[in-house]
Amino acid sequence: MQQRNSQTINVTRNATGQKTREILVLALLLVCSLVAVLTTIGIVASLAFEAFRFFQEVSLFDFLFGLEWSPQTALRSDQVGSSGSFGAIPLITGTLLISAIAMAIATPLGLLSAIYLAEYASDGARSVIKPLLELLAGIPTVVYGFFAALVIAPMLRNSGENVGLVISSESALAAGLTMGIMIVPLVSSLSDDVINAVPQSLRDASYALGSTQAETIKQVVLPAAIPGIAGSLLLAASRAIGETMIVVMAAGLAANLTANPFEAVTTVTVQIVTLLTGDQEFDSAKTLSAFALGLLLFIITLCMNVAALKIVDRYKE
Amino acid sequence: MNSIVMRENINTMIEHSDFAPENSIISAKNVDVFYGEKQALFNMNLDVVENSVTALIGPSGCGKSTLLRCFNRMNDVIPICHVEGSITLGGQDIHASNVDVVSLRQKVGMVFQKPNPFPKSIYDNIAYGPRIHGMTTSKAELDEVVEKSLKRAGLWDEVKDRLDKLGTGLSGGQQQRLCIARAIAVQPKVILMDEPCSALDPIATATVEELIDELRERFTIIIVTHSMQQAARVSMHTAFFHLGNLVEYGATSDIFTAPKDERTQNYITGRIG
Ligand SMILES: Nc1ncnc2c1ncn2[C@@H]1O[C@H](COP(=O)(O)OP(=O)(O)O)[C@@H](O)[C@H]1O
Ligand SMILES: [Mg+2]
Numbered sequence: 001m002q003q004r005n006s007q008t009i010n011v012t013r014n015a016t017g018q019k020t021r022e023i024l025v026l027a028l029l030l031v032c033s034l035v036a037v038l039t040t041i042g043i044v045a046s047l048a049f050e051a052f053r054f055f056q057e058v059s060l061f062d063f064l065f066g067l068e069w070s071p072q073t074a075l076r077s078d079q080v081g082s083s084g085s086f087g088a089i090p091l092i093t094g095t096l097l098i099s100a101i102a103m104a105i106a107t108p109l110g111l112l113s114a115i116y117l118a119e120y121a122s123d124g125a126r127s128v129i130k131p132l133l134e135l136l137a138g139i140p141t142v143v144y145g146f147f148a149a150l151v152i153a154p155m156l157r158n159s160g161e162n163v164g165l166v167i168s169s170e171s172a173l174a175a176g177l178t179m180g181i182m183i184v185p186l187v188s189s190l191s192d193d194v195i196n197a198v199p200q201s202l203r204d205a206s207y208a209l210g211s212t213q214a215e216t217i218k219q220v221v222l223p224a225a226i227p228g229i230a231g232s233l234l235l236a237a238s239r240a241i242g243e244t245m246i247v248v249m250a251a252g253l254a255a256n257l258t259a260n261p262f263e264a265v266t267t268v269t270v271q272i273v274t275l276l277t278g279d280q281e282f283d284s285a286k287t288l289s290a291f292a293l294g295l296l297l298f299i300i301t302l303c304m305n306v307a308a309l310k311i312v313d314r315y316k317e
Numbered sequence: 318m319n320s321i322v323m324r325e326n327i328n329t330m331i332e333h334s335d336f337a338p339e340n341s342i343i344s345a346k347n348v349d350v351f352y353g354e355k356q357a358l359f360n361m362n363l364d365v366v367e368n369s370v371t372a373l374i375g376p377s378g379c380g381k382s383t384l385l386r387c388f389n390r391m392n393d394v395i396p397i398c399h400v401e402g403s404i405t406l407g408g409q410d411i412h413a414s415n416v417d418v419v420s421l422r423q424k425v426g427m428v429f430q431k432p433n434p435f436p437k438s439i440y441d442n443i444a445y446g447p448r449i450h451g452m453t454t455s456k457a458e459l460d461e462v463v464e465k466s467l468k469r470a471g472l473w474d475e476v477k478d479r480l481d482k483l484g485t486g487l488s489g490g491q492q493q494r495l496c497i498a499r500a501i502a503v504q505p506k507v508i509l510m511d512e513p514c515s516a517l518d519p520i521a522t523a524t525v526e527e528l529i530d531e532l533r534e535r536f537t538i539i540i541v542t543h544s545m546q547q548a549a550r551v552s553m554h555t556a557f558f559h560l561g562n563l564v565e566y567g568a569t570s571d572i573f574t575a576p577k578d579e580r581t582q583n584y585i586t587g588r589i590g
Contacts, residue, residue, distance in 0.1 A: 201433040205496070207394055208429075209446040209503060210422035219445070224436050 047298060050291035057285045058086045063292060065089065069255035069266075071275060071286045086289050088296060090255040094172065094265035098251060099240040101176025101261055102183060106236055109180070110187025111229065117188065118195035119217055130192075137185035141245040148178035148250035165262060170252035173261040179246050183236040190235065194228030195221060227311065234308035238301045244269040268297050338554075342367040342507060342537050343388055348402035350383050350392065357383045359561045361402070365507075365554075370529060370538045372548035372569065375558035376584065381541040384558075385509045388539065389425040390418050407506070423450055426500035428510040432492035434484035434499070439476050442484040442495055443467060446503035462502055469535075470498035471528050490521025494528060501532075508532065510540040514547065526551050545585055549573050557581045 055063070066087020113133065117126055153174035160167035167173065198221050206216040222229070244267075252264030253274060275290040341364035350358040358380045365371050373381040383392070390411060392398040404411050411421055423446070434442050443463040446452075453459040463480070467473040472494045476487070484495050493513055500508055510529070514522040529538055529551050542548050548555050549569060556566040557578070565572060565581045576582040 199433070201429060201431060202435060204391070204394070204429060205433045205435065205499075206445075208389060208391060208422055208427035209449060209499065210419045211445075211449050212419060215449055219449075220435055 044298070047291055047295045050288055051295040053283070054285060054288035054292045057288070058292075062086060063088055063289075067257055069271070071271075071289055086285070086292075088268070088293065090257040091266060091268045091271055091293070092296075093257060093259070094251070094255070095241055095267040095269075097172045097259060097261060097265055098176045098179060098247060098267060099237060101173060102179035102240040103233070103237055105177060105180025106183045106187050106240075107233060110184045110232075110236070111191055113184070114188045114191035114195055115217060115222075117192045119213065119221070130189075133185045133188055136181070137189070139182075141182065141243065142249075144178050144182050145245040145249035148174050148246050152178055153250055160262065167262040168252075168264050170250060170254075170264040171262050172251055172265045175247050175251035176261065178250060179240055179243055182243070182246065183239055186236045186239060187232055190232030191225070191229050194225045194232065197228070198224045230311045231308050234304055234311075238304050241301060241304075242269060242297065244273055248273060268293050272297075338364050338366045340367045341365055342407055343539075344405045345384070345387065346403045346405075348384075348387060348400065348404060350380070350387065350401075351399045352395070353397040357561055358387075361563055363556060363563060363566060365537060365539060367537050368533060368535075369553040370533050370540060370551050372552035372555045373539065373541045373558065374543070374545065374548050374555060374584070375564075377543065379558040380561045381558055382511050385427075385511055385539060385541055388507065388509055389422050389427055391422075391427065393418065419450075423503050424505055425507045425509060426503065426505035428493070428496050428500055428508060428513050430512045431516050432489060432496050434487070434492050434495050436483060436485050438481045439467075439484045439487070439495065440480040442499050443502045446499060450503055452503065466498040466502040469501050469532070470494045471524065471531075472498055488521070490517050490524055493517060493521070493525055497525070497528065497532075501536075505536065507537045507539065510538060512541050512543060515543065522547075545573070557584060559584070 063086050066085060067089050068085040068087045069090045070085045113129075117130060121129065149170075153169055153171060156171060156174050156177075157167045157169050202220050202224060203216055206220045207213075211219065247267045247270045251266060251270070253266050253270065254264045255266050255271070256263050258265060272290045272293050275287060275293075343363075343365040345361050345363045348358060348361040349356060350361075361384060363384070373384065375381055383398075386392045387400055387404055388406075388411075392400055400412070406421070406424065409416065435445060437445070440463055443466050444459055447459060447462050453462055464473065464477075467476060472491060475491060476482075476495075484492065487495060493516075497508070497513075514525050517525065526547065529540065532538060540548075540551065552569045554567065555569040555572040557564045557572060557576075557580075559580050565576060565578045572581065573585060576585060
C-alpha cells in the first residue's frame, strides 16, 4: 500500500515536469508563428497606409480604371499627383498578357513532361530528366532576363522581319516565352508529385477493366490529379505575375495599352521597381503609387490563392 | 517412418495436381512465375471449372495473388515479373501474339483486396468499362447496362437515387459491391477476386458472399481468401498452395473434410498459416 502511494507521487511529479516543458515548447512555437503572422500584418498595414496616402492625391477610380500610366509627369512639383497619369490598366493588361503567354507555354510543356516523367519514363530516363528540369528552376531570374533580352528578343525580331512582322526589340512575347520556360519546372515537378500520388490501386482497377495506359492516364489518373494540377498551375501563374527581372530586361518600361504580344509592355512589378529605385522623396505621388501598385498586386494574388483553395476544395468532395 | 510419410505426401500431391475437370475454362500448364531472380510459383498446373467458384487458399506469400494475376495478365503491369508456361482461356493461349490484353481483361475481370472505386460518380464507375470497350451505342443502352450491373451486384436499391454521387462516398461493403458491379458491366466470363472481403466487416462480408453465390450461375469465379470458413462457404473447388507450389486441389468438401496432404491438414486446422 505504502509503496503504491510513493509510486503515485513519483508519477505525478514526472507528469508535472513534462507539462512545464510542453508548455514552454508550445510557447516557443507560438512565438515563432506569431513572428510570421505579425510581419505579414505589418507589411499589409504599411502597404495599406501608404496606399491610402496615395489615394488622397489620386482618386481610386482614376487609378483602377485610368488608361494611361506616366508617373514621370507627376514628378514636377507644380503639378503633383492630380495632373499626372496614374491609370493602372496598362500595367495590369501588360502583366496579364505576359503571364498568359508564359502560362500558354508552361502549361502544356510542364504538364506533358510531368505525365511523361510519372507514367512513361524508365527509372534511368527519370533520374536524368528530373534533375535537369530542377536545374532549370535553379537558374537566377536575372540570367533568364538577359537571355530573353539578348537571345530571344533579337531572334524573335529577326524571324519576324523575315515573315514581314514588326516585332519590337522589347516585346511581351520575348518576356512571356522566357518566363514560360522558367516556370515549366514549377508546373512539372508539382504535377509530377501529384500524379505520383494517385493511388496505384486506381490504375490497377482501370487496367483490370481492359483500358490501355493512355486511357488510364486520361480517364483516371489525370481526373484524380486535377485539384493538385490546378493548384500547381495557379502557383505558377502567381509566380509569373510576381516575376520582375525577366520583364524589366525583356519587355521594356513602356506602358502601352495593347494586346499585341509583339509590342513592348510593362508590368506592375516592373513599375514598382522603377518607381522606387534611385533617390526618391517618399511623399510624392510618384513614389506613393508604388505602394498602391503593391497593394493591387497583393490583392490579385490573394484572390488567386483563394480561388485555388476553392477549386481544390470543390474537387476534394 | 518420417520419410515414408513424406513420400506418400508427394505421391498424393502429384495425384491431386492431376485433378482435370472436363469443363474447364482456364487451364494453367507448367506455369512458373518469377519476380526478378526470385521464383514465386513453381510448375503450376491447374484447371478451373466453368461456372463454379474456385477458392485459392494458403499461407500469405505462397503465390495466390501471383497466380490470380496470371489469369488476366495483370502481372504484365509489374516490370520485374516474368511468367513462363502456358495458360489457356477457353482453349486459347492467353500469351499468344494475336491475343489482345485489352480483350483478355474484358473477358477476365478482377476485384481487388481493397475496394478501389474511381473517384467518379457511381454511374460513371459502372459505365467506365462499357465506354472503354464501346459496348453500347446509346445513352439509354448504357443506362440499362448500369442498372443491370448494379442489380446483379445487389446494390441497385441502395444507390438508385444517387447514381450521380461519388462512388468513393459509399460504405466499404457498398464500395466492394460497386467494384464487383463495375467488373460485371463489361460482361466477363471469369471474375478474379483477391481477398475481396478482407477489408470488410462481417455483415458486409456476408452480403458479398451471398452475391458471389448468385454470380456463380453466370460467371466463373476464382477467389483468393485467407478465411477457411469463407472458402468452405462459397466455393465448390479449393486449391491449397504452399511456398509457391500447388499442394492439393479438389472438391472443397474433400479438401476440408479429408485432406490428403499433411500440409493441407496442418493449414486448415490452423497449425501453419
Ligand atoms: N510486385 C512484387 N515484386 C516482387 N515480389 C513480389 C511481388 N508480388 C509478390 N511478390 C513475391 O511473390 C511471392 C508471392 O506473393 P503473393 O502472390 O502476393 O502471395 P499471396 O497472395 O499468396 O500472399 C511472395 O514471396 C512475394 O514476396
Ligand atoms: Mg495476396
